[in-house]
Amino acid sequence: MKHLVTAPRRLLVLEDCLNDAELLRRSLSAEWPECEIVHVSTEAGFKTALEQGGCDLILSDYSLPCFAGLSALAVARERCPEVPFLFVSGAIGDGEAIESLKAGATDYVLKDRLARLIPAIRRALNEAQECVRRKQAEAQLRQSEEQYRDLFENATDLIQSVTPEGRFLYVNRAWRQTLDYTEAEVAQLSVFDVIHPEYHEICRDHFQSANSGEASPWEGIFLTKYGRQLYVEGNVSARFESGKLAATRWIFHDVTEAKLATVALKRSIRRYEALVNSVDGIVWQADLPSLRFSFVSQQAERLLGYPVSRWTEEPGFWQEHIHPEDREKAVTLCSSLTEQQKYQNFEYRMLAADGSVVWLRDIVSLRIENGGAPQIQGIMVNITPRKQAEAKVRRIQQELEATNKDLLRRNQEIQSFYHTLSHELKTPLTSAREFISILMDGLAGPVNETQMEYLGIAKESCNQLRVCINDLLDATRLETGKMALELKPVSLATLVQRVVTTMGPRAAGKQIALRHQVQPGLPDAPIDEHRMTQVISNLLNNAIKYTPPGGEIVVTAREAPAHPELLHVSVRDTGCGIAKEHQEHIFDRLYQVKAGDATTEQGVGLGLYLCRELVQLHGGNIWVDSELGQGSTFCFVLPKSQQMLQSNLLVIDDDPDVLDMLRQLLAAEQYNVRTARDGQEGLQEMRRQAPDIVLLDLKMPNLSGPATLKEIRKDWGQIPVIVHTAFADGELMKQALAFSPFTLLAKPCPAEQVVETVRKIQRAGDTAIWKRNHYGLPRPSMK
Ligand code: ADP
Helix, strand or coil: CCCCCCCCCEEEEECCCHHHHHHHHHHHHHHCCCCEEEEECCHHHHHHHHHHCCCCEEEECCCCCCCCHHHHHHHHHHHCCCCCEEEEECCCCHHHHHHHHHCCCCEEEEHHHHHHHHHHHHHHHHHHHHHHHHHHHHHHHHHHHHHHHHHHHHCCCEEEEECCCCEEEEECHHHHHHHCCCHHHHHCCEHHHHECHHHHHHHHHHHHCCCCCCCEEEEEEEECCCCCEEEEEEEEEEEEECCEEEEEEEEEEECHHHHHHHHHHHHHHHHHHHHHHHCCCEEEEEECCCCCEEEECCHHHHHHCCCHHHHHHCCCHHHHCECHHHHHHHHHHHHCCCCCCCEEEEEEEEECCCCCEEEEEEEEEEECCCCCCCEEEEEEEECHHHHHHHHHHHHHHHHHHHHHHHHHHHHHHHHHHHHHHHHHHHHHHHHHHHHHHHHHCCCCCCCCHHHHHHHHHHHHHHHHHHHHHHHHHHHHHHHCCCCCCCCEEECHHHHHHHHHHHHHHHHHHCCCEEEEEECCCCCCEEECHHHHHHHHHHHHHHHHHCCCCCCEEEEEEEEECCEEEEEEEEEEECCCCCCHHHHCCCCCCCCCCCCCCCCCCCCCCCHHHHHHHHHHHCCCEEEEEEECCCEEEEEEEEECCHHHHCCEEEEECCCHHHHHHHHHHHHCCCCEEEEECCHHHHHHHHHHCCCCEEEECCCCCCCCHHHHHHHHHHHHCCCCEEEEECCCCCHHHHHHHCCCCCEEEECCCCHHHHHHHHHHHHHCHHHHHHHHHHHCCCCCCCC
């Protein structure tokens, strides 16, 4: 046995016999001179000594006169059970010895064998110390076991210990809680009940290939009691006992959330990639300032034919494949992006793999993330078809311009020819007519009846020719803008009456009843008397011309029904009427309806054209209602006041200088001009009062020109619009074209051209038709 104690420091001796006590003391002191020997002989002394404590061992007589040795033992066991208790007795029988040992004595020594005492004390002390040491070790073990259990139980990782057969030796609380099993249920489980079947094979492999080396990593799927799948990651190690696999130890943690997040992330990346690749444009990203591409979508390959990898792997790939003429501009624009100027939008050409040229519109933006290196990103859209279409439109426009110029030139030639012809004809015609008159008046000698009749016919032919020549001259004047009206207050009623009176004999000569109805009290209106006489005479002439004998012609003048601001004149006949298909053309220049019978005298087809132009110059409108074989009614309206003659213009432009300039320019030309600073304001203004003509800018804030035009077409139909823009061939123009027709004026436009364009539109049939529809001008019925 190992000697744990070298020497006791304090020994308690309970002995009533002083000699024996002295004997013991001597023996003990001889062995352990340093040791304190405390001698007591009574129960009280014994108890006091015990209370003082510090005794390494108790020696007691077995039989004391008033305090039995066993009682002392009982007291000692109670108060200091760990201190060895030896009986030293003169006579102790075997039975008593056994009884004392049972009662807790450590040993006993007979007084006549005191030689045994010291070894017995030594042994007892050793045993006591051994016992204390063992207890301490046991306590430590218990404590450390508890610590480990506490550690495992409170670990957040899932821990399991499994036998090679798959039975659970231990699972920690996190395991039970995560997998929803109670301790009792775990006892009934096999590891294969909680591992997803897909992982059984791998699990068995772990059992078979287990070795005592390092733990091996493991990941798999566990199933909770309720079947929920749990993605786990961790490691497995093995414990061997006597060279045999005793258990596998698994420590793992739940990574379900992370796993699902990864799956979701992958799915979202796939979705994003699909989206980016389905965009009908090249989505890209590049580093600055190198302009090296870090990403480019699949569309790049489809559009330009180079593999996507070349874009990202070859530095300078993009720059090298830009059309040489556009390279510098494109690179400079991309490189010049800054915090202040984050966006660029430009067009350039790239050279495709097949050698073709592809036009791209690149919408680029700067991106600086969390103070990292700046990047640029963008989307390149294929605009080749648009560019080709634009080139085609430009070509067609040029051709049209050339044709227009040619037509204009020819028209001018014809007009000047008409003019010359009319003048050249007019002089000899006048002298021919004068000479005929001289002859008829008998100033050149007597004329017989037949000669007089022939001269009459000649004179009438001269008159007709004069009318034709005058019409031709008037038409030329109108077209060259040289026809000016002399408006002054005139009584339309008187004018009508006079013309009817003048034409009376002609109607009577053809047995046609000619009447007139004039509303009493009609006010004077701003009228060019000569021209209005011409209009009504023309209409009346036609009525007489196209009405057979026995027919009737009625001329009326009154206020327009439902439009007291207008005067209304109608010439109704019971003549041959006009077929529907001709009605919309008869006011056109030189338009004639072929007469069925050769007897009808035909003019040159300028009469109605002049009527329409003159009525419109008066600010009025003319139309016909007719039915073949039934007769015709020609109607026109005229404004009662001068003010109504002025056309209302609305100028919509965001440039205040342009607005001001146009307002002054057009107001000086007697137009009523209103202005609006953007599309929205323009539409509001139009809703307040519809103008006759709109001048519209294209590039404006709030509501762009094309968007405004769209609204205008929706609510005001074909109201004449002049698009006045500096972007005559841009994207806005393309959008605006969808809402044509309109007249185009490219900014900056000379003042006289603006005025001339407005005038032309004002006189054009479109304005008149629009006006008529818009104002709902009255159309008289046939009855
Ligand atoms: P024209 O000199 O031929 O009369 P206009 O311009 O005056 O030319 O008239 C054009 C055409 O309209 C004529 O050719 C004729 O057929 C038709 N027209 C004009 N007025 C009438 C009418 N009152 N009745 C029937 N047809 C008419």
